[in-house]
Amino acid sequence: MPRFFRNNKQFILFFLIAVALIAAMAYTYGTERYVTKVESIVGTVFTPIQKVFYQMGEEISDFFSSISEIGTLRATNEKLQKEVEKLRKENIQLQELMNENKRLKEALNFKTENVELDLKLATITGKNSGNWFNIFTIDKGKNEGIKPGMAVLDEKGNMVGQITEVGDNWAKVLAIIDRDSSVSAVAVRTRDNGVVRGDSNGGLIMIYLPLDAELIEGDVVTTSGMSRFPKGLIIGKVSKVTRDPGSLLKQAVIEPAADFERLEYVFVVTNTTNTGK
Amino acid sequence: MRKVYKYLLIVLLIVLQATLFRFIDIFGVKPDAVFIVVLSFSLLNGSWEAIYLSLFGGLIQDILFNNALGVTTFSLLIVSYITGLLSKSVFKESSFVAFVFVFLGTLLYNLVTMFSMVLMKYEFNFLLDFMNIAMIQAVYNSVITAFAYRYLVSFNRYVNENKVNLFRKSKF
Numbered sequence: 218m219p220r221f222f223r224n225n226k227q228f229i230l231f232f233l234i235a236v237a238l239i240a241a242m243a244y245t246y247g248t249e250r251y252v253t254k255v256e257s258i259v260g261t262v263f264t265p266i267q268k269v270f271y272q273m274g275e276e277i278s279d280f281f282s283s284i285s286e287i288g289t290l291r292a293t294n295e296k297l298q299k300e301v302e303k304l305r306k307e308n309i310q311l312q313e314l315m316n317e318n319k320r321l322k323e324a325l326n327f328k329t330e331n332v333e334l335d336l337k338l339a340t341i342t343g344k345n346s347g348n349w350f351n352i353f354t355i356d357k358g359k360n361e362g363i364k365p366g367m368a369v370l371d372e373k374g375n376m377v378g379q380i381t382e383v384g385d386n387w388a389k390v391l392a393i394i395d396r397d398s399s400v401s402a403v404a405v406r407t408r409d410n411g412v413v414r415g416d417s418n419g420g421l422i423m424i425y426l427p428l429d430a431e432l433i434e435g436d437v438v439t440t441s442g443m444s445r446f447p448k449g450l451i452i453g454k455v456s457k458v459t460r461d462p463g464s465l466l467k468q469a470v471i472e473p474a475a476d477f478e479r480l481e482y483v484f485v486v487t488n489t490t491n492t493g494k
Numbered sequence: 495m496r497k498v499y500k501y502l503l504i505v506l507l508i509v510l511q512a513t514l515f516r517f518i519d520i521f522g523v524k525p526d527a528v529f530i531v532v533l534s535f536s537l538l539n540g541s542w543e544a545i546y547l548s549l550f551g552g553l554i555q556d557i558l559f560n561n562a563l564g565v566t567t568f569s570l571l572i573v574s575y576i577t578g579l580l581s582k583s584v585f586k587e588s589s590f591v592a593f594v595f596v597f598l599g600t601l602l603y604n605l606v607t608m609f610s611m612v613l614m615k616y617e618f619n620f621l622l623d624f625m626n627i628a629m630i631q632a633v634y635n636s637v638i639t640a641f642a643y644r645y646l647v648s649f650n651r652y653v654n655e656n657k658v659n660l661f662r663k664s665k666f
Binding site: 227230234235238239241242243244245247252255256259260263266267270273274277278342343344345348349350352353381382389391396397418419478 | 508509510511512513514515516517522523524526528541542545549554555557558559560561562563564565566567568571572575604607608610611613614616617618626627631
């Protein structure tokens, strides 16, 4: 037996490391945590370097896309002008409705549900380079009050993901399009509840929809408020509804509202609700 | 001391991969430069190098970008260790040999990653995802290797030269 150990030192070392890695995977998988000191230091070293490279990449891609857009600028401008006019009209209507809503709520003594969101701006510093996971890092962490489980939005307020692991001044975000992500969601028009999960090909799927769910193509889906994320964060639009084969449930393919390829800055929602998980 | 350059190269590639490689994807699949470099050095220098480099490169990537610590390292370690063991019986400096090793290595690498994902209860369509991600990445990685391997071989030779003569003109 001792000879076996002497002759196969390397293989034994390899085997022990492999076992240790599997144990580490099992221990850290699926948990939300503040990372250890060592991990935090590694992140602190890499974050500023990556930030520079990431910004550089954005600038280069902006430069090339603006060259290719020159030809279509006039048409885009006209389209946007019309859009602005339309939105202005809608905005006035909405103001009216808001006032009316407020008056009625006051009359009924109704407790207001939609709390103001506390947002913190963060810059993306890097993305998981593999093809299996959709995780990215941001440059804000524990020191800025970021906690595991907070929701992350893009510049327009669409849901992008949630914070999973937090270092001293950096954090990891699990995108909603990752296979491992699931968010409790509701269709705005029909109030059908379900769970939105990622399919890792850049798309989303809403499952556990009841058979009598009436949502159709084009319906907007938001967070439901039953998870710890604030209610009403926009997730995406329904692009197809199918019946789950062999079960009494429906499912819907959702097109995410956020553009995950072009993300540069994100907002972290620092107020979480305490109900549910 | 020149060994440090190897580790610096890996650090540089990790940063580039995380920041700029998203612009060079084909069918949504990105190549893995750290994998190519670690596998090439394992092929050239044997299995001890495989263990050191895959632990170094894998753990940094896992700490920075993975929720489960060890996913990248585990796959990288297995593939490069096997490569290191097999390297004794092949002509190491041929680009074609490296091409074959990287092609098969990428397939195995993705298989091991999928195995880890099964352990973590991820759901996926095995055959479809294997064809869509692993096959494309294998082709992409191995084509890059075919062009880049000769530079890695000369880089490796430069790093492994023990005589350090500050006054000698460098080949580079």
